[in-house]
């Protein structure tokens with residue numbers, strides 16, 4: 001995570017009141033792009049806390065500058081896929097509003113899997129929003145708003161208001177200006193949460209570094225680990241390569257793993273100890289300790305000991 005004061009994070013979901021140092025209500029913007037909407041909203045309402053989630057590092061750098069220049073202490077930024085971040089970093093019933101302005105509609109059916117609003121994301125919203133909390137979507141594409149509305153109705157946890165045409169947002173976004181220049185209409189969809197729901201999260205809330213102790217290492221297996229693949233319903237593990245320290249006391253295994261569509265890449269260490277070997281997630285690995293990461297450590301340990 002680029003972002004929040006990580007030293008203050010002791011477990012997941014994050015205790016945002018501790019990060020902000022108050023109990024103000026939480027508003028999240030997903031895909032803030034240029035950051036103008038989030039920054040202006042935060043400037044005008046300092047009795048709310050704001051979290052922006054973006055996958056673009058450039059956008060995160062840009063907004064960080066604005067936050068610094070305006071000396072805002074009620075905004076935090078997360079560089080992450082919102083489908084993962086919203087579910088893993090926010091508790092049940094903790095967010096007052098989630099705002100999504102002009103998301104990419106991914107119109108081609110072969111790209112539909114990239115769309116933000118899928119059943120799982122809406123399920124996440126049904127958990128993390130407060131009861132009566134709102135999802136607010138603006139878009140220039142009517143069919144997209146209709147498709148999202150349908151998904152909220154199918155979820156049964158939301159009261160969905162009619163899609164309405166709007167003139168402009170309180171603070172213009174980059175994409176709003178772009179579509180305005182092309183003369184496009186703008187639509188607003190509001191879904192209000194009406195139930196209480198809890199969802200299963202990948203991160204277990206502990207920070208323990210996944211590790212296994214083994215008595216011996218099968219070096220032939222170690223040399224041929226690259227290309228190893230293991231897959232089951234929710235998890236996939238792929239070993240890309242192995243690297244050796246010259247004196248043979250330590251090995252690095254490069255791993256890609258996937259939990260329910262969330263992909264991470266990291267190293268696992270195999271280190272010679274006084275007695276036996278230690279297999280563990282590399283200290284500097286930024287990987288979240290998801291089930292697939294824990295299974296990768298466990299699998300490598302088992303493979304090498306045989």
Ligand SMILES: C[S@@+](CC[C@H](N)C(=O)[O-])C[C@H]1O[C@@H](n2cnc3c(N)ncnc32)[C@H](O)[C@@H]1O
Nearest residue numbers: 031032033054055056081082101102173174175
């Ligand atoms: C079309 S732009 C809109 C930007 C801004 N809201 C505006 O109105 O100008 C969509 C933004 O969403 C971000 N994005 C796309 N998928 C995302 C995801 N899964 N999680 C977080 N951000 C995402 C993109 O990086 C991009 O900045």
